[in-house]
Amino acid sequence: METEVLIIGAGVTGVGLARDLALRGVHCIVVEAKDINAGASGANNGLLHSGARYVSNDPVSAKECRDEARLLKTLAPTCIEDTGGLFVAVAGDDETYIAEFPRLCARHGIPVKELQRQEALELEPALADTLIAAYLVQDAAINPFRLSLENITQAEAHGARLMTHTEVIRFELDSSRIRAAHLRQNNGREIIVKPQQVVNATGPWAANVASLAGLSIPLAYYQGTLLITQTRVTTAVINHLRPPADGDIISPGGTVSLVGTTSVALDAPSPCRPTVAEVDLLVTEAAAMVPVLGDMRYVRAFAGVRPLPAAEQTTDGRSLSRSFVVLDHHEAGVSNFITVTGGKLTTFRLMAEKTADLVCSRLGVTAPCLTGTVPLSVTEINQWTEPGLAPRIWLKQPNPKEPLLCECEMVPLSAVDQIIDNLMAKGETLDLSAIGLRSRVGKGSCQGAFCGFRMIAHLYERGELESDQGLNRLRQFLERRWHGLRPILWGPQLAQEELQEALHCGLFGLEM
Amino acid sequence: MTYSENKKVDLVVVGAGLAGMAAALFALESGLKTVLLGSTAGEMFFASGALDLLGIHPIEQQKRWEKPWVGISSLIEDCPEHPYARLGLENIRNGWNKFLDILRRAELGYRGWPERNIMLATCAGTFKITHQVPETMWPGVIGFKEKLATLIIGFEGMKDFSAVQMVNTLRDRWPGLRAQRLKFPYPLTGVERQNVFMAEALTSPEVLAKMAKAIISSLEREELVGVPAILGLRQSQAVTAELERQIGVPVFEIPTMPPSVPGLRLRDAIEQELLRLRAVLMQGGRAVAINQNGRKCLDVVVQSGQSQEAIGTRGIVLATGRFLGGGLVAGRNGIREALLDLPVYQPEKRKDWHLHSFLDPRGHPVNRAGLEVDDLLRPLGPDGRCACENLFVAGSLLAHQDWKRMKCGSGLAIATAYGAVQSFTNHC
Numbered sequence: 036m037e038t039e040v041l042i043i044g045a046g047v048t049g050v051g052l053a054r055d056l057a058l059r060g061v062h063c064i065v066v067e068a069k070d071i072n073a074g075a076s077g078a079n080n081g082l083l084h085s086g087a088r089y090v091s092n093d094p095v096s097a098k099e100c101r102d103e104a105r106l107l108k109t110l111a112p113t114c115i116e117d118t119g120g121l122f123v124a125v126a127g128d129d130e131t132y133i134a135e136f137p138r139l140c141a142r143h144g145i146p147v148k149e150l151q152r153q154e155a156l157e158l159e160p161a162l163a164d165t166l167i168a169a170y171l172v173q174d175a176a177i178n179p180f181r182l183s184l185e186n187i188t189q190a191e192a193h194g195a196r197l198m199t200h201t202e203v204i205r206f207e208l209d210s211s212r213i214r215a216a217h218l219r220q221n222n223g224r225e226i227i228v229k230p231q232q233v234v235n236a237t238g239p240w241a242a243n244v245a246s247l248a249g250l251s252i253p254l255a256y257y258q259g260t261l262l263i264t265q266t267r268v269t270t271a272v273i274n275h276l277r278p279p280a281d282g283d284i285i286s287p288g289g290t291v292s293l294v295g296t297t298s299v300a301l302d303a304p305s306p307c308r309p310t311v312a313e314v315d316l317l318v319t320e321a322a323a324m325v326p327v328l329g330d331m332r333y334v335r336a337f338a339g340v341r342p343l344p345a346a347e348q349t350t351d352g353r354s355l356s357r358s359f360v361v362l363d364h365h366e367a368g369v370s371n372f373i374t375v376t377g378g379k380l381t382t383f384r385l386m387a388e389k390t391a392d393l394v395c396s397r398l399g400v401t402a403p404c405l406t407g408t409v410p411l412s413v414t415e416i417n418q419w420t421e422p423g424l425a426p427r428i429w430l431k432q433p434n435p436k437e438p439l440l441c442e443c444e445m446v447p448l449s450a451v452d453q454i455i456d457n458l459m460a461k462g463e464t465l466d467l468s469a470i471g472l473r474s475r476v477g478k479g480s481c482q483g484a485f486c487g488f489r490m491i492a493h494l495y496e497r498g499e500l501e502s503d504q505g506l507n508r509l510r511q512f513l514e515r516r517w518h519g520l521r522p523i524l525w526g527p528q529l530a531q532e533e534l535q536e537a538l539h540c541g542l543f544g545l546e547m
Numbered sequence: 548m549t550y551s552e553n554k555k556v557d558l559v560v561v562g563a564g565l566a567g568m569a570a571a572l573f574a575l576e577s578g579l580k581t582v583l584l585g586s587t588a589g590e591m592f593f594a595s596g597a598l599d600l601l602g603i604h605p606i607e608q609q610k611r612w613e614k615p616w617v618g619i620s621s622l623i624e625d626c627p628e629h630p631y632a633r634l635g636l637e638n639i640r641n642g643w644n645k646f647l648d649i650l651r652r653a654e655l656g657y658r659g660w661p662e663r664n665i666m667l668a669t670c671a672g673t674f675k676i677t678h679q680v681p682e683t684m685w686p687g688v689i690g691f692k693e694k695l696a697t698l699i700i701g702f703e704g705m706k707d708f709s710a711v712q713m714v715n716t717l718r719d720r721w722p723g724l725r726a727q728r729l730k731f732p733y734p735l736t737g738v739e740r741q742n743v744f745m746a747e748a749l750t751s752p753e754v755l756a757k758m759a760k761a762i763i764s765s766l767e768r769e770e771l772v773g774v775p776a777i778l779g780l781r782q783s784q785a786v787t788a789e790l791e792r793q794i795g796v797p798v799f800e801i802p803t804m805p806p807s808v809p810g811l812r813l814r815d816a817i818e819q820e821l822l823r824l825r826a827v828l829m830q831g832g833r834a835v836a837i838n839q840n841g842r843k844c845l846d847v848v849v850q851s852g853q854s855q856e857a858i859g860t861r862g863i864v865l866a867t868g869r870f871l872g873g874g875l876v877a878g879r880n881g882i883r884e885a886l887l888d889l890p891v892y893q894p895e896k897r898k899d900w901h902l903h904s905f906l907d908p909r910g911h912p913v914n915r916a917g918l919e920v921d922d923l924l925r926p927l928g929p930d931g932r933c934a935c936e937n938l939f940v941a942g943s944l945l946a947h948q949d950w951k952r953m954k955c956g957s958g959l960a961i962a963t964a965y966g967a968v969q970s971f972t973n974h975c
């Protein structure tokens with residue numbers, strides 16, 4: 036197999052780069068070890084940063100976020116809910132930091148408006164009584180799943196190719212370049228690709244992939260954990276007005292809220308798993324701003340890894356820059372290899388642009404970058420990732436004849452069929468997580484206990500599964516959901532778990 | 548029948564899951580004036596309707612017991628804290644047999660082999676180890692044993708049941724299976740409680756006849772037909788017999804995802820029996836407090852809608868279940884018993900409640916949390932002595948058991964209900 040550019044990693048950076056190159060007429064193949072957004076891009080706060088969070092300690096990121104957020108709001112509005120954001124301080128927070136904040140924002144050109152206490156409480160009634168300061172900023176919520184799916188969909192429409200469940204395991208090196216990349220698919224098959232240029236867009240795994248070419252990239256790894264509430268608690272993004280710390284951000288995700296994050300140093304980019312201690316910390320910290328979060332029902336926790344380019348790790352990594360790096364490995368003796376890592380979801384387009392510029396200059400392509408002016412096209416098939424969309428459609432036009440495959444999120448069977456057809460047309464793996472990624476199935480309060488079983492039943496009815504394949508897929512799916520359930524099992528969610536276990540072990544004996 | 552305030556009762560049973568209902572039955576049978584508190588929905592709404600006694604022990608080794616009573620003896624030896632060990636073999640047997648007698652009287656047929664467990668095929672294509680199954684499931688048990696050529700029927704739009712899945716998954720172990728999808732002979736809605744809706748529809752002779760016709764035309768050389776467990780919300784045996792008569796081969800039901808129709812039938816049958824025995828059922832009632840005098844419970848305070856009343860009683864059976872039932876409440880920092888704040892045996896820290904793999908064969912430590920009791924099933928107080936002399940615990944609320952993994956849910960509920968009532972009659 037040959038291509039102009041091999042992109043490794045289908046996080047938002049990799050798919051953004053694929054779209055950028057495809058729009059410039061460059062052929063590329065994206066290979067992804069697991070599935071779209073399997074890494075940090077599927078495990079973040081979904082906050083489109085106005086830049087305000089970084090004014091005190093990371094001015095480069097602040098400016099990048101400011102400009103990119105503005106641009107994305109006009110070019111990819113379907114993926115964004117323009118909620119606005121609040122920076123709030125409560126009794127006990129550092130007064131000098133509070134006083135400094137509007138000045139710092141102004142210095143970096145980040146719009147900010149001071150709110151009276153009463154005004155803020157009217158805007159966000161869930162805020163704590165202990166509120167002492169509030170500023171309005173231009174933060175927004177972004178749906179990372181929709182974003183990545185639309186990017187790759189448009190890239191594919193322009194000739195790019197995506198291969199999921201395909202891992203880069205080895206490079207064949209010449210004296211000065213990568214001649215071929217060896218890929219392994221999850222069915223064990225090996226493929227060889229001969230690319231002109233190779234881009235390593237594997238985020239936290241960037242050092243691992245670079246080492247396949249004999250290169251070393253100093254990266255520090257920090258795990259961040261987040262919680263998902265059962266219902267949305269605020270209209271706007273809420274940030275804690277203090278130097279960045281744990282449990283600072285409450286961002287809306289459609290019908291739910293996301294509470295994040297922690298920052299725990301890791302030795303390696305995987306595995307990362309949310310822990311009970313992190314969950315407790317988040318609940319306590321977030322409840323200081325929004326007290327209902329203290330007794331909220333959480334349906335899930337999840338964790339992602341931030342790769343921060345740095346020589347040495349600090350204890351929590353908060354002081355390291357969130358800006359990105361584009362590393363040209365030409366100097367180090369591999370002339371057709373580039374790594375892009377670090378950065379933010381908010382700045383993915385810029386990261387892709389800078390990388391694509393370098394790739395194009397090497398390929399001698401002069402076509403300009405279009406992602407700063409051409410709107411991100413949207414496709415119906417990707418709409419099911421949107422929280423709350425299915426219930427809205429259902430309530431507008433209920434069809435009592437059509438079974439809801441997922442009752443928590445009200446996803447009808449026809450939507451799941453659409454997704455399956457689409458996956459099959461592209462020859463992608465039909466596992467439950469793949470369907471879950473492209474819809475809301477499994478994301479509601481049952482966390483897959485019911486809809487997981489239904490999806491299997493449905494796949495059998497469609498003839499996509501044979502012998503006892505389905506049982507193993509179900510087991511895998513339940514185990515994956517479990518990582519996110521385990522640390523939040525108290526209150527009603529523990530009762531839900533008990534029901535799930537009664538069903539899957541008590542009745543079906545899946546543990547045997 | 549309503550409760551009259553000035554009369555004291557013998558026994559108040561708090562919680563109307565399987566354990567509570569069984570306790571009320573046993574109490575009434577021995578002539579006690581009994582009040583049963585709580586909605587009878589409980590977990591029965593979910594339970595498959597099969598009655599498990601003991602399937603697996605020790606669970607870490609996944610050791611299966613073909614002979615449950617032998618398994619129980621071994622369990623009693625290995626785990627002196629397990630509620631079965633508190634009761635002793637004799638009590639468990641007596642309670643179990645008595646319960647089956649009651650079902651027989653209530654004309655809800657159950658079947659099993661005298662000393663052996665059953666392998667019951669589920670809609671997932673797995674086998675469930677259980678001890679007694681509804682009569683309507685029995686032909687399937689035999690069918691599997693003899694590997695009869697069998698037609699499994701599924702219905703279009705029935706989202707929780709796939710005949711194709713069952714047949715494919717079971718193919719190696721039950722080669723004579725074939726799947727057939729039919730249109731349900733009555734307009735199906737896609738909304739919740741689909742199974743119940745279908746079972747209700749099949750009580751109509753016309754609907755049943757239409758279904759029979761459709762099955763006949765799809766039968767090839769099969770000697771047996773399996774359908775999801777929806778053959779009538781009531782009188783399932785009559786409905787099944789009629790279907791068999793029309794199609795000319797034996798028919799069996801297959802346990803489904805919740806809501807479980809056989810679970811509802813079991814509940815209805817017990818409820819009828821309770822009413823016949825003149826139980827006072829306070830369906831809307833929730834126990835909110837228990838007044839005590841020293842180590843003696845005096846009454847149960849019941850909340851029904853807006854009103855509260857205290858029911859004076861000589862004894863109490865606490866059968867409020869676990870987290871799902873509401874007997875146990877878990878906060879971030881620990882597990883409490885909901886009604887009396889009795890000490891709960893539990894892992895020290897929340898991080899130790901659950902293992903890292905959901906299906907880990909050892910079972911999650913939190914499943915063994917619950918109330919610790921003495922040999923009379925009276926809960927222990929903080930001092931390690933019996934907290935109340937006339938309060939007894941039954942069912943899944945008890946500590947040191949993992950019914951989901953040991954496959955002993957109904958046995959535990961029934962036997963401890965029996966034990967609790969025995970203790971009450973002998974000691975109060």
Ligand SMILES: Cc1cc2nc3c(=O)[nH]c(=O)nc-3n(C[C@H](O)[C@H](O)[C@H](O)COP(=O)(O)OP(=O)(O)OC[C@H]3O[C@@H](n4cnc5c(N)ncnc54)[C@H](O)[C@@H]3O)c2cc1C
Pocket residue numbers: 043044045046047048049066067068069070071072073074075076077078079080081082083084201202203204236237238239240244258259260261295296338339340341375376377378379380381382
């Ligand atoms: C907890 C947390 C919260 C965050 N919150 C926000 C936020 O609110 N707003 C914001 O703007 N940013 C946020 N970020 C940052 C943002 O999520 C990341 O910067 C961004 O998602 C990085 O995307 P990526 O594509 O570079 O990397 P990833 O999304 O990690 O993608 C890398 C991909 O490479 C694949 N891969 C790895 N090795 C191989 C291989 N050998 N072969 C093939 N494929 C491979 C992986 O499977 C993965 O899918 C957050 C990050 C974290 C961790």
Ligand SMILES: Cc1cc2nc3c(=O)[nH]c(=O)nc-3n(C[C@H](O)[C@H](O)[C@H](O)COP(=O)(O)OP(=O)(O)OC[C@H]3O[C@@H](n4cnc5c(N)ncnc54)[C@H](O)[C@@H]3O)c2cc1C
Pocket residue numbers: 534537538541542561562563564565566567584585586587588589590591593594595596597598599600677805832833834835866867868869871872873874886941942943944950955956957958959960
């Ligand atoms: C999905 C599922 C599948 C199952 N499958 C099987 C199976 O195949 N075989 C089998 O043998 N068993 C099965 N079981 C059921 C199991 O046997 C019993 O239901 C279980 O052991 C619990 O019984 P219990 O009566 O102790 O508790 P529960 O059934 O939880 O009953 C407790 C009751 O107490 C009530 N309550 C709580 N607090 C109060 C209060 N303060 N006042 C009044 N009422 C109160 C609750 O509302 C509830 O109705 C299954 C259960 C489930 C959930």
